[in-house]
Amino acid sequence: MSVTKRNDAGAAPSVSLTDLFDEKSGTISPAIYADPQLYELELERVFSRSWLFIAHETHIPKAGDYLATYMAEDPVIAVRQKDGGVKVFLNQCRHRGMKICRTDGGNAKAFTCTYHGWAYDIGGNLVQVPLEQQSFACLDKKQWGARQARVDSYKGLIFATWNMDAPTLSDYLGDAKSYLDLILDRSEGGTEAIGGIVKWVIPCNWKFAAEQFCSDMYHGATSHMSPMMAASPDTLPGDPTDFSGRQFRASRGGHGTGFFVEGAEWLWRVGQAGEHVSGFDIAAAEQRTNLHRSGKRPVGFSQHMTVFPNFSIFAGANTARVWHPRGPGEIEVWAFGLVDKAASDAEKEQMRLMTLRTFSAAGTWEQDDGENWVEVQRVLRGHEARRTLFNAQMGAGAPRGEDPTFPETITNAFAEEAARGFYAHWQKLMTDVDGSFSKAGSYADAAE
Amino acid sequence: MAFVRVCSEDEVAPGEALRTESAAGPVALFNVDGEFFAIEDTCSHGQWSLSDGYLTGDQIECTLHMAKFCVRTGKACSLPATKAVKVFPVQRQGCDVLIDFEDGHFAA
The missing domain is CATH 3.90.380.10 (Naphthalene 1,2-dioxygenase Alpha Subunit; Chain A, domain 1)
Structure with a gap:
């Protein structure tokens, strides 16, 4: 087993990361299934860096069709766009983090946060903010759209990743x-x-x-x-x-x-x-x-x-x-x-x-x-x-x-x-x- | 035909089994409510001793993977076993139980 880098000091799981799986001896440390710190590290290093399955193309066939799902623990919305493409973005309002979509799926024209009313279009762009004129000195709405994931598909299966440097889905x-x-x-x-x-x-x-x-x-x-x-x-x-x-x-x-x-x-x-x-x-x-x-x-x-x-x-x-x-x-x-x-x-x-x-x-x-x-x-x-x-x-x-x-x-x-x-x-x-x-x-x- | 005395009938209580070695390999003798049956002792699935198993009616259940066999016919009745074991003719002479170890065969 070759390991390129050792664990950094920030996360300190109770076992060494290099001992968790040993290909040569064919052994697995059961800590990998139970250790909360290892789990936190998985969210960062496994799930946020890999391509994750989102939906089948036929789940969202028409423009505005959406599915609220997850990328690991992160709630996301997958939406069919008017140009036929699919966008996947974080289901989290950029204002105070409330979900901007609280239903499982359907067809939408927009997603409006139920907390303070920030509204996003089906591409995840912030399009309307209540009291914007009266109460925000200068809000650049373009900077405050929902966090976009990278999307790709293979023979009907839609995947997304937060890793902008990842290989294409096909190479992956x-x-x-x-x-x-x-x-x-x-x-x-x-x-x-x-x-x-x-x-x-x-x-x-x-x-x-x-x-x-x-x-x-x-x-x-x-x-x-x-x-x-x-x-x-x-x-x-x-x-x-x-x-x-x-x-x-x-x-x-x-x-x-x-x-x-x-x-x-x-x-x-x-x-x-x-x-x-x-x-x-x-x-x-x-x-x-x-x-x-x-x-x-x-x-x-x-x-x-x-x-x-x-x-x-x-x-x-x-x-x-x-x-x-x-x-x-x-x-x-x-x-x-x-x-x-x-x-x-x-x-x-x-x-x-x-x-x-x-x-x-x-x-x-x-x-x-x-x-x-x-x-x-x-x-x-x-x-x-x-x-x-x-x-x-x-x-x-x-x-x-x-x-x-x-x-x-x-x-x-x-x-x-x-x-x-x-x-x-x-x-x-x-x-x-x-x-x-x-x-x-x-x-x-x-x-x- | 060469029946050999294996035990007396009161040595194997109803619902119990006796393992015996023979030239044909280990053989298990079962007492099913006073009737005696003999089959190969080694489970055809996991090579374990069937006489060590649980006898319910005329079915013996292997203790390792729960394969079941009919002690009358030797046939497999439950996965993971799929192959039958041989049966051996049994005779009673007075109080004695005899097995013909030379006539082990698969039931039709």
Whole structure:
């Protein structure tokens, strides 16, 4: 593990930043999930320097359509502009900091602060200040617009960052783009969001969720045994540990995914609860992406993926979500259904139901996962538990890149290679005092 | 056919199990309400001793990962196990329980 800079004196977490994750020994310090000072540092060095997911294009299709969401703890508003672009700005009045938008979403002509009445247009520009003539000597309203984030999008997904020196979103996603394409570009017209955004709060650190979606196929056979059994009431399902799959660790950026390529077809049953779901799935979709051209593709209810730091997708369950951090020990999960635009209405409805049954607030699989994350977090209230290292050695040393069809993968879905990539990138950000690692130039050079 | 005496019936109470070594590997003998059944003792999932498990009716649940097997047929009844274990013929002679270790087989 190479660390460029040590912790500065300003923040003084109770453990050394260079010892939090050790790639060589495959160990994680549990302090990273529980230490409040580390969390404060994460807000600065991880979240304010990375591209963060904001919304799907179809959440805000028309001019004035907006979504009030968050970039980590910072409330922001994403608004479709009249020129078709999207602006993302801090949902904070520049006068005394009240939210300038207090609803979840809709269509607006302007945003007026409910405290003293400062009013902003849909681009976040300050356009009207009550008593301006009478009581302000000279207020330059141009200087007092809402704080703007930098916005970019990839195949329907809108991201934003506070890091004006960050690489483009395309460079940031890097070689993870081809794996995102398996989901976003698997059929003509791409994807759309359906239904509302389902939101829930659970007491666990954001990294448990983000890391699991990045890397963890391993837990399935133990944690999700019950819904697998329930989906096959008459016969015993196949052995999920027999499936052949791949795991991808982004060459830089901390992104990761994993999926099965053979044997997993029966997993489709798990979300269907006995009903027949149409054939509109990955296998039936046109082979559009580079990874599909060879004829190989992920199959069944299988592809998990995290775009660093906190945006995750589970392809088979048609769910996309953000793990908004709320302190070291809590997250707000914001999840929505992601379906193929080209699917019929009946097919979209089946996908929606499948999402609700599996990965949603009341989804059977979701609750299995939440139970684990919340319980681990509770364990970490213990002083001794917080200083007892975790094992992240699974699949260490496995060669990457042996399968030309799936670049940068190891030929085993059951591994923690992507998790190690996630934490290696996280640690580089956390130890980067001046933010130089997150700048476009150094980013492109630094393989992890 | 080579039945071998394993124990007397009062050595294995109803709901209990007895592990015994044989040339065919370890075998678990179960008492299901006075009926005796024998299957391979090693769980087909996690290589653990089934005689150490919890017997409910005619199903034995492995103590490590909760895989279940029918002790009459050896068939897997619950994930994470998916492969059956062999069954062995059992005979009673008076108070003795005998197992034919040479005839371990997968039930049809």
